[in-house]
Amino acid sequence: MNAVTPDRAAEGGTTGRTATPRHYLMCAPTHFTVSYAINPWMEPSKPVDTALAVVQWERLRALYERLGHRVDLIEPVAGLPDMVYAANGATVVDGKVLGARFRNAERAAEGPAYLDWFRAAGYTAVHDPEQVNEGEGDFLLTDSFILAGQGFRTSPEAHAEAQKFFGRPVIGLELVDPAYYHLDTALSVLAGDEVMYYPEAFSADSRAVLERLFPYALLATAEDASVLGLNAVSDGRHVVLPQAATQLAEQLSARGFEPLGVDLSELLKGGGSVKCCTLTLRE
């Protein structure tokens, strides 16, 4: 494990950070709305401005392209309003694709839709999952581990399935607050084995694991977590995150990262933000 030392954590600004070009899969929010509630953020009685969601999402996509990342698109399917949250569509590591199997019936058809995209795109190591897993919503990759959320969506059995399929050690982490129902609402990988997280979203046992693995992690305040500030995407230098997470942005700058705030207010109404809209394709 590439441990982050106190020196490195503190001096971030002077060590310099390197951006690595990424390959992302995104899905336009053409059919986005909030017509059901499967997490506490979703209130079907609240109006959603789909046109504004598209504009905000386009800005995110354009930002990735300006940063030099490649963005592929999957065709949105009418009747699947949450398909915009591409991070839930699969987990891709070493060119191997673990499909998603959703906990809620409302999202069930997204799993096969994403698998079809991967097969059509020429991926050959594609695994149709047996256990419930919601893709990168609950599986996050560091250099040394796959961190895996459980408690609300992805099942512990799916952690074992992922470990077997990818041949990488999977560390299970238990989420306890329904507002942080996916791991990527409570923890974000910044670079290598560096993470930021919101401790209160995890059980005491899992907090102890996180402290042991990442003693110099950046910790988010309740305020920043509550605007989904941890639902961020890092390329090792630039960290794209919700613009309302101002304290996190300061903490990131102090460690030498370049925080880039974006406004995804419409997509927040579905319970997702930057990371949710972004599936990383790791060849």
Ligand SMILES: CN(C)C(=N)NCCC[C@H](N)C(=O)O
């Ligand atoms: C964890 N996040 C933030 C995501 N990766 N996805 C958001 C999914 C939102 C959807 N309405 C749901 O509740 O499944």
